Amino acid sequence: MPLILKTTRFIEAQIDTFLDIVSDSAMMFQLAVDDYLNDRIQQFEERLSQIRDNEHRADDLRVGIERFLYERTLIPENRGDVLAILENTDEVIDNMKDSLLQFSIEMPVIPEELDDLWMQTTKASVAAVEQLVFAVRSFFRDLSAVNNYIHKVYFFEREADHIGEKLRRQIFAMDIELSRKSQLRFFAIHIEKISDYAQAVCDRLSIYTIKRQL
């Protein structure tokens, strides 16, 4: 049996590895933000470089999976949906990398009193991405669980928006230069956007789940 399912199991493993990378990148993103806020810049740069590697690996895996699915005409009915999910999930990693890269380039000075809200926003966004990974895994194996995870993604996205708004209000309430306020707002929005991307993937995923149900 394992022999005749060799190709199938190989692609399954590729998809699982891809999702592992997304999950790893999300956790890495959280640690990197923590490093940045605590001035561990050297460690922050290392994590950025790891996320960059992850992004490349995820791209390669995605392209490989796409080619396999099309060349072997696998899951003809769901092929387009699966590819859309993988491409959109891949964009979540791109966004996390872009966000960290912006930190690395601009090196914004974040006032210490914002650390807590900053970290909370990051955690909410990362939690949304982690739930997204669960949802995508369930889409492949256990359709009945998908909606449960999608619900959690929506919850964390709202949480990230809510805390992010608080963060931005606090930024503009502070007695600092307008240019700095504007720069900090840009970074806060960037972090919030990560959960927005996770939510966008879930919007598609819920439709694809309905399509897959018998």
Place this chain on the structure above:
Amino acid sequence: MVFIYLLSGLFLGWSFGAKDTANIFGAAVETKMISFKRAAHIAALFVTLGAVLDGSGPSQTLSKLGSVNALGGAFTVALAAAATITIMVRLGIPVATSQTLAGAIIGWNYFAGKLTDFSSLAAIGSSWILAPVLGAIFAAVLFYIFRYYLSKVQIHMLEQDFWTRFWLVIIGAFGAYALGANNIANIVGIFVPVNPFKDVNIPVLGMVSGVTQLFLLGSLSIVVGIYTYSFKVMKTVGKDLFNLSPITALIAVLSESIVLFLFSSKGLHDLLVSLHIPPIPLVPVSASQIIVGSVLGIGLAKGGKNIRYTMLGKISIAWITAPLIAFFFSFVALFIVQNVFEQTVNVESRYVFDRTTIEAIEKLGYDSKYLSTVNGRSFENELALYKELKAYSKFSKDQLLDILATTELYPMTVDSSKLLHHKAKFSSEQLQSIATLEGKQFRHKWQLAQALERHACWQPKALARTKKAEAYNHNLRNLMDTLYSSFYKAGIAK
């Protein structure tokens, strides 16, 4: 000339291949689980294997309807059915071959003034309703089972895809094999008695009989139909009626196979009888109608919202009109072939009521007082005779059929040399008993049968309850049919 006649059989085979492959692979191809090319390769291989290795004699139900007794008639009947099916294939509608062929045969019956067995016709007609309903019920039940099972097993999407594809191919291959085995008789079965092919000894393969070669040719015509024209009907089955997904495609094909198996498997029927379980009646059901019913059943199980009812209406109308069109084509074509091309489409039969036949009827235990109106007369039209006897007597239908069989004039001269190609079918005792009658002439089939029954090897087993005895008697009837057709000599003893 035989080869020209055979062309209409091959045309029928072509239209059949174009239509029936869709029943098996249409859903799989349209859901892109199997490419058309691969489906065509598998269908071609297994249809040929089924026809050559397991091809059976003429279909029982169809032969009951009426036996076309002249090659020109067989040619025209096949042509009419093939033309009708081709029109339906062009419209992308899967119609039942057996029903279309039945329409064409009834056309011949009317043209030739032969009796139509309306009980067999009713059995075929009932499958118009029965087949789609059964298909729909089975598909809906399977749909719920699959939905429950898939929600429990948590199988990966890719593995589910693999197994769906795997079973679509396996069921498709079995379906194609059964298609070839069961239907080759519909296509070239009528040409078996006039088979132009001789037995050939091929090294390694051994003796390849003429019938096998004929079946091979028939299966090749199906294969050509598969490759050249089956794509359109596939679209109807897989997409036009209801948008199937790979899993629902599998359910549809599975439902079709189960229903076909339950209602046409003699093996299962016998097994249930031997276990004293009430058997499932052997009803002739159409694969085309079951698959349409199955797709419909799935659509209804899913809520019935996305079924294209206009397409369904079109299909339903075509199911009724196809046999009628075939009937009309057949009748008109027979007229043209007989009067314009001067071909024999019907061997004239005569029914004589003389001392011999009246005595034979009395021996059957039937009251001859009802025969006073026909005594001394002869009839050329079976239908007219049947109607007359029915009007002036109290005989039952079966009794009337017995009387027709007894009075039918069928002149024969026993000539062992005519059995050269059939020798292998007979035992040495049977051949010896035939030799004792060498040169003798008979006017009726029953006379030859009676003469042979003096020998033990020609006596049917009286209590044909067991499977073995039934098979023995069936074989004996087939052998008698071979003798009748081999010894027939038109023009003598009239």
